[in-house]
Amino acid sequence: MQRTRNGRTAHSRSAPPPALGRAKQRAFCIGALPSGDLAELGELLRTAGVAVVGELVQRRDEPHPNLYLGPGKVAELKELLAATDANLVACDDELTPRQERNLEKELGLPVIDRTAIILDIFAGHAHSADGKLQVELAQLEYNMARMRGLWTHLERLGAGRGVGGIGTRGPGESQIETDRRLARDRISALRRKLEHVRSNRAVMRAERERAHLPTVALAGYTNAGKSTLLNALTGAEVGVRDRLFHTLDPTTRTLRLQGRAYLMTDTVGFIRKLPHQLVDAFGATLEETLRADVILHVVDAGVPEEELVEMTRAVDDVLEEVGAGDRPRILVLNKADLLDEDRRHELAFRHPEAVLVSAVTGEGLDALGDRVATEFERTLRDVELLVPFSDGATLSELHDVAGDLEREDTAEGVRVNVRLPAVMADRFGRYAANGAG
Ligand SMILES: Nc1nc2c(ncn2[C@@H]2O[C@H](COP(=O)(O)OP(=O)(O)OP(=O)(O)O)[C@@H](O)[C@H]2O)c(=O)[nH]1
């Protein structure tokens, strides 16, 4: 796993840092789960370049507050660890600093949690300046909460940095203060930079709106096939790989449907228990993308129904969280080429409103295009505007969007009846003549 900007990771604290190299890391997976398994944690580790050498699940509704697993289970885990060559323990949930510290002490091995793994993958996959800033912000926030734990822990191991001297409250303490201050400074600097990037984006959005292009956003669970679908529909050449969180930076391409041009944007994939630090850091970008006229919720239909429902729900939750829950949405069941007849029938029965496609073979893509066009037409609003004669710019803009206008000159101005995208209808609300603006 790679090191964070400020030089440490959750797991480098009590073991030699990964001089071992990525593939040399051998993780033993643990989970306190009411149901399900650790397959996804294994996938995350594989994506991060870590091998999995064993796993232990405890069925429980809530993790143990001190140790994550119950004390008896931890004893069992210790024995299992002794029988493998694991040099790392990976946990399926985000741990509290206390749980992490206690577990490391009990097990004598570094422990990393799900959040640290996901943050590490994001750090490795971020390419744009924007993406890197967002990941760094999320990492700093994750580390901030752990600094105190880290230093007291190092002190106990006799590894605290000797900074002593008159007036200091002990080496660990003063170092924490310095680190916290540095981290806080860096966090504000990052927020400022992101704010700046965002204001540029607001300018781009304004330009786009001026171009009157409706937008379609691809959202969905990681590895569902969003980028493959973007490529298939628009002829883009976005990177596609069978690994988690391959796409971090949204790509936008033009899509033509029934004579109308749309802008289609790919987004970062979601996952169950998506770290809140990432939702915070990526929230603005997501919100921006997902303010689309239509959202395509892409699902991997090649997984069992139970998992499909769970993944769909995880995505719905994030959409809700970033304020896109109310956007028009189409459920796209992708990877149809992997399904047998029985499963196709079952899907048609269980998700009658969904569109079944294969981004690889092209099956169903025409039908999907039609659905997008229909869905978009449905978002158009009939508005009646009264535009002053003096505002020729608005009149010509309305012409651009809606083509021929139904218009009538009156004493107060031009009375116009048009069908407009909701965003534009809002923008011209000041001229609304029928109160619907
Ligand atoms: N069989 C089959 N495989 C597909 C299909 N669409 C995508 N895949 C495969 O699924 C994997 C993930 O595809 P991506 O397009 O990278 O998925 P994504 O949703 O963009 O993933 P992230 O960017 O990681 O969130 C790749 O191995 C694709 O080749 C499909 O229709 N059928």
Ligand SMILES: [Mg+2]
């Ligand atoms: Mg992708």
